[in-house]
Amino acid sequence: MLVLVLDSSTPAVTAALVEVTADGVTARAQRRTVDARAHGELLAPQVDAVLAEVGARPADLAAIVVGLGPGPFTGLRVGLVTAATMAQVLGVPAYGVCSLDGIGHPAAAGEPVLAASDARRREVYWAVYDGAGQRIAGPDVDTPAVAARRARDLGVTAAVGDGAHRYAEVFDLPLLAEPRYPDPTALAALAAERIRSAAPGDPLTPLYLRRPDAVAATARKPVLP
Incomplete structure (x- = not known):
């Protein structure tokens, strides 16, 4: 197919x-x-x-x-x-x-790995995968320092993804070159x-994890003559 x-x-x-x-x-x-x-x-x-x-x-x-x-x-x-x-x-x-599963799953090789992508605003989207490539934490959005702390708590031994490369000094983990995306x-x-199995299609609900930058006005502006 x-x-x-x-x-x-x-x-x-x-x-x-x-x-x-x-x-x-x-x-x-x-x-x-x-x-x-x-x-x-x-x-x-x-x-x-x-x-x-x-x-x-x-x-x-x-x-x-x-x-x-x-x-x-x-x-x-x-x-x-x-x-x-x-x-x-x-x-x-x-x-x-x-x-993130498309980054962390293929990168897992017997030990937990952190997958991270750039979320802008000096934050990362991240998830942790066990040695078999199954997601055991995340997805979430945090500062690199918070994600690094969570990763250490879960015994992560390597990091992968563009976000991991961008904040390599903060994560302080061995970096896997691929997959970057x-x-x-x-x-x-x-x-x-x-x-x-020809299962029914999914509703395709996006994982935004946070509100968009643009917000609707909450009050009417006064109109001057």
Whole structure:
């Protein structure tokens, strides 16, 4: 089954095609551009590019997998709206996966690992994964110092992700080079059982974890003559 994978929870705008079979998940094509200000401009052309690379059409897709975040409001919304719209138009299910799982799950190698992405405002989105790649804490948003303290309490021995690299001195843990951003093959693997069983699609509820910067006015402004 040919599956489209999208993630826009980080500055890395990602579209990929994977093949899901009874034996596993195989990467077929991928486009990734790191640009925190161009999610809306980049994602659709990248979807077209990965389809063209394998000679496929949107109608060939059996499902869509999308990263649910956590991530900044504007960028994350692009991926979720794209996934939901395509799923509705094509009549295929869309499955959501925590984007941090696409970093922490493939990085785990027998010992607990901290996965972190940049949340701006000098904060990180973070989660902790055990040696088997299962999430045991998070996702949450905190200052790097708070996340580091929680990670130490859970016996974490390494850190991974762009947020971990950005605040390496604060975390004071060995850094894993990859994955720096959510890995689309890992996201698909985490949804593979749902895909194989043709489970109903998810509601694609975003993991914002905090309010957007823009807020509605709470009082009317006086009108001067």
